[in-house]
Amino acid sequence: MILKQFLNAKRERGFDPDLLELVQTIADATIKISRQLRVAVLHGHVGATEETNVQGEVQKPLDVIADNVFVAACQTSAAVSFAVSEEQDNEIPVSATGKYAVIFDPLDGSSNLDVNVTVGSIVSVIPAKAASELLQPGRNQVFAAYAAYGPSTSLVLTFGDDVDFFSLNADEEYELADADVKIPSGNAEFSINTSRQNLWDKPVQDYIAASLAGEGVYAKRYNMRWVGSMVADIHRIMHRGGIFLYPNDAEIAKKGGRLRLLYEANPMGFLVEAAGGGASTGLVRILDIQPKELHQRVPVILGALDEVEAVERRYAEAKA
Numbered sequence: 249m250i251l252k253q254f255l256n257a258k259r260e261r262g263f264d265p266d267l268l269e270l271v272q273t274i275a276d277a278t279i280k281i282s283r284q285l286r287v288a289v290l291h292g293h294v295g296a297t298e299e300t301n302v303q304g305e306v307q308k309p310l311d312v313i314a315d316n317v318f319v320a321a322c323q324t325s326a327a328v329s330f331a332v333s334e335e336q337d338n339e340i341p342v343s344a345t346g347k348y349a350v351i352f353d354p355l356d357g358s359s360n361l362d363v364n365v366t367v368g369s370i371v372s373v374i375p376a377k378a379a380s381e382l383l384q385p386g387r388n389q390v391f392a393a394y395a396a397y398g399p400s401t402s403l404v405l406t407f408g409d410d411v412d413f414f415s416l417n418a419d420e421e422y423e424l425a426d427a428d429v430k431i432p433s434g435n436a437e438f439s440i441n442t443s444r445q446n447l448w449d450k451p452v453q454d455y456i457a458a459s460l461a462g463e464g465v466y467a468k469r470y471n472m473r474w475v476g477s478m479v480a481d482i483h484r485i486m487h488r489g490g491i492f493l494y495p496n497d498a499e500i501a502k503k504g505g506r507l508r509l510l511y512e513a514n515p516m517g518f519l520v521e522a523a524g525g526g527a528s529t530g531l532v533r534i535l536d537i538q539p540k541e542l543h544q545r546v547p548v549i550l551g552a553l554d555e556v557e558a559v560e561r562r563y564a565e566a567k568a
């Protein structure tokens with residue numbers, strides 16, 4: 249089944265046609281980005297630009313290209329009130345009659361671009377007519393998705409009910425590859441940047457040490473994977489299980505964390521919960537956080553529910 253048919257079936261089940269049309273627009277934007285990525289090296293779109301974004305991070309040419317694609321896509325849809333991007337300081341007003349805000353990380357994992365390793369796009373849609381409605385907890389999302397640009401291009405999406413996995417076929421159409429994806433438990437594998445080990449909060453240090461000692465949730469010695477693209481790491485977890493952590497640590501605490509709430513943690517948290525997993529900062533459920541600013545950062549712990557709960561228990565014990 250191709251995406252268009254999947255969305256038609258949703259329409260028949262009473263989903264808002266404007267939202268479904270917007271989802272098709274978002275999917276089409278990811279196809280355009282995947283085309284750009286394929287020829288990026290040949291077009292000289294590697295290395296860095298001379299610009300930094302609002303986070304103070306140097307932009308890659310493809311961060312800018314992907315951002316332009318998403319913004320232009322939003323501007324074609326009358327259902328969009330605002331576009332919010334990692335690469336833009338402020339929200340971009342789109343349509344005065346729009347009812348959905350589209351919030352996105354146009355290119356995730358962009359440090360991997362120059363070495364041809366999987367990158368992604370992350371998108372969140374919330375009901376919002378006015379700029380004053382942009383700061384909503386993640387549980388209010390009506391749609392979230394990521395595209396993973398790897399050996400194949402995947403689109404993984406949810407309207408909050410189930411999670412469906414599409415793969416780009418030879419005709420450049422998204423075709424359903426796996427419906428109602430659930431994160432399997434039992435995979436003794438964690439994903440964390442261990443170069444920051446000495447800086448992590450003590451509960452995370454203890455959790456990882458226990459996992460390595462064969463005293464973790466599954467009482468096996470754990471394996472480690474770190475792509476450095478959150479999308480790629482979460483995509484693996486969606487299929488295989490395990491846990492992803494970008495936790496609080498002594499260095500990033502003053503910023504609130506490394507990853508951003510509105511366009512990384514919330515959409516990924518919404519997808520992971522819909523797939524039966526957990527999404528937490530260690531202390532609170534990510535989707536319950538009331539955002540204070542568009543580019544707010546948070547600690548992120550996502551994955552198999554039993555693993556995420558084990559980290560939360562260690563935080564709770566440390567607090568007690």
Ligand SMILES: O=P(O)(O)OC[C@H]1O[C@](O)(COP(=O)(O)O)[C@@H](O)[C@@H]1O
Nearest residue numbers: 353355356357358359441476477478
């Ligand atoms: O540089 P580190 O510590 O490995 O961090 C990697 C993390 O940063 C990110 O690249 C941040 O996303 P952006 O590339 O969109 O800024 C995540 O995808 C990834 O998990």
Ligand SMILES: [Mg+2]
Nearest residue numbers: 353356357512
């Ligand atoms: Mg990112």
Ligand SMILES: [Mg+2]
Nearest residue numbers: 334353355356
């Ligand atoms: Mg990015």
